[in-house]
Amino acid sequence: MLKGMFTAPDPGRVRLRTSARAVLGVGSAVTVSHLATGSLPAAIAGGLAAMLALFTVGDATVRAQAVTTALLPLVGLPVLALAAGLHEHALPRDAAFLAVVFAGVHARRWGPRGQALGIFGFMTFFMAQFLRAVPQQLPELYTGMLLSLVAAGVVRFALWCIERRNPPAPVPAPLTARGLARPTTRQAFQNTVACALALGVGQLVSDQRWYWAVGTAWWIFVNTASRGETLVRGFRRVVGTLLGIVVGLLVAVPLHGAPVPSVVLVAACVFGIFYTAAPSYSWMMFFVTVMASLLYGLLGVLHPGLLVLRLEQTLVGAAAAGLALALVLPVTTHAATDAWIRRALVAVRQCTAASARRLAGDAQADPAPHVAELELLLVRVRVSLAPLLHPLSPLRARKARALEVMAHLDVCARQARGLAEVAADPEASHDARLTAACLRVEAALHALEPAACTDAPAAASGVAAPQHHPGAERALAHLHDLERALAALAAPLLSSPRAPLAGT
Template identity: 65%
Template structure:
């Protein structure tokens, strides 16, 4: 697990820049709120608002990111006001919380912007419970949110807007449909039901920290699509929380809220959250748990018992999510897996075409954004296939096929990264055989995604001397070998015996 985090590919050092910029943006937001004379609760609110502004906004263009960032307060401030107004009215507070959960998940149907606004709305309501916000503190909390979102925007769009040099890949949207066939609609119902269970049982466990259970249910549903994905994510959330509590006992509890050690620990945790999010949910949750412990240390309430309570509430939330995806409008794994694999294969072709055009002398061709998109899509494939390769999965045949598919897709990605690296070399020349190899890659992808016959590789082909051609030949090989595991059984990817 540790090796996966630090050895995972990071094209263009995107994850490293993402994490470093987050630390700078959140540090600026916290500093600005402190200089404005805000209380500790206001500073914490500001820091979390900046974290969300930097973490959740994933539009495909810088302009789109700026618009979504500007809309965050428009969604968050009314939710914060409602949470504060309903603080002393438990029934109305809880029903409103469930409504925010359902609407937040349903908003995913509008793509990255809907997803970002839904997450920000939920977390604003959650933070209000965390801080026991009341109406008399709203002016300060409003100011903290506004100042922090502005600070995060200043770093993201001014001080360090690396997306202008490398446009970010759009966040893959879940498969479509209409009515209850739409995944986002089904998940909205599931999340509301799961959160309702977590809310009731969480309050039985603790009348003060019940919202942790609802938060666990919510975050298990974020960025998942199928029943299997949600089950695996729930397991990883509990595992990450257990590891984070163990680490928190070693580092957060001894710090006891001391300013300098806590600030350093919080910065490390923020970096870890952003750096590991794309490759390991378990590690991300470890960092989130330690960060939460450090914040409770600042508030003067951190004890080993509190950390144990967090584990119990997380388990309740995970159970709520599991029951919801199993019993309420379940979304099966195989159809979702099929959709993600096909999108990844089409992206492989797009990467190849861009790289070949660049090698042919087209200066406007830029395969780098496509590579970043491919990495995101492969992450989605891994998440979707995770239930099939889990150690507890008894279907050994499907497990072997799933692992073979993942290995071959990783081979495709490796060859694509090598091809793009060659294309970036200004002295790289265009070989006439590249066009034929690119055509064969295109034909293979069309066959895999359209159900046709995958072109056979030429027997006895001489090894390619040119690096670009060698990468294309490797890509052809991986695509040809994918036909077997993808079409075994009933004909749909990874479906059947």
């Protein structure tokens, strides 16, 4: 696991630069908050707000990111006032927390901005429990949060701007889905039930630190789409938390909240959270747990029993998430994976059609966006297949099927990418053989997913040129390999998911 964290690909060193920027942004936010308020809780609140702003805001452009960051206080400040005002009233506080959970998950229907605002609202309520905020503290907490968001924004958008051009991740459900057919609505109910179970059992375990169980149940559902994905995420969270507690016992407890080493280690944890978030959820949770231990040390309440309690509450939250998945509107791994695969095949078809039109002389046809979408979809397919590929998975036939599907889809992506590169060559010209090859690819796609390929193929447009251009030869090679990969997908996709594949 450690080797994978350091060997995971980092094109353009984006993860490295984003992590270093996070340390600068959070460090600046904490410094400004502490200087302005002189309050440790306000500095911690400001640091967490800055970290959330840098971590959760993921819009496609810098302009959209700035707008979302500016909207965070409109959600966070009222939620913080609500949580502080209900601090001494357990039942209303719990009901309000669950309402924030439901609204925060349901907000994901509005894309990256809704996701960021929903997470910020939930974590603001969570933070109020962590700090035991009361109404008298609101002025300093407001000041700390607002100044921190400004400081983080200056770092992100003025001092060190790293623009993200990737479109938001697509969803498998049609945009016309309503009610419980909409993934965000279904997950809102699932997550609320999970958090309610975690809250109830967590309070039986500890009436002071119950919110850890709720936080675990909430975060397990983020960026998951199926029962299997969520269970694997819960397992990884428990593993990362356990490792973090071990280090907390060995490092944070002996420090006794010493300011300088604790602050240095918190900065290292912030870097680790951002650097490992994409490749390893377990390592991210490791750094989160170590950071929480150090913060409790700074607040003067850290002791070994508190870290053991954190593990117990993590187990409670993970178990609550598992029960909610099994009982409330469950979505199987097969159903979720199948939806992502079908969307990937649509992207292959669109890329092929656009490439063919481009080679036929249509300068407006551009396969590049479809290639980018295909790459994003394949990431989601891998995430969805992770439960079947997990070393502890007992489903050998389904694991073999998943490996074969992923291998063939990788070939499809590689050939689609190569075809798009050929089509981008201004010297490449149309060849009559391309029409037949594109139609064969279209037929192979129809055989795999007739419903997803209702449009007529655009491969036949243009006038065939008698010469055989080298660009056309390369395009034909990509199309032939793509056709073979699609044909090979028929066996694992169209047969029963539990039946063994031929030769296995």
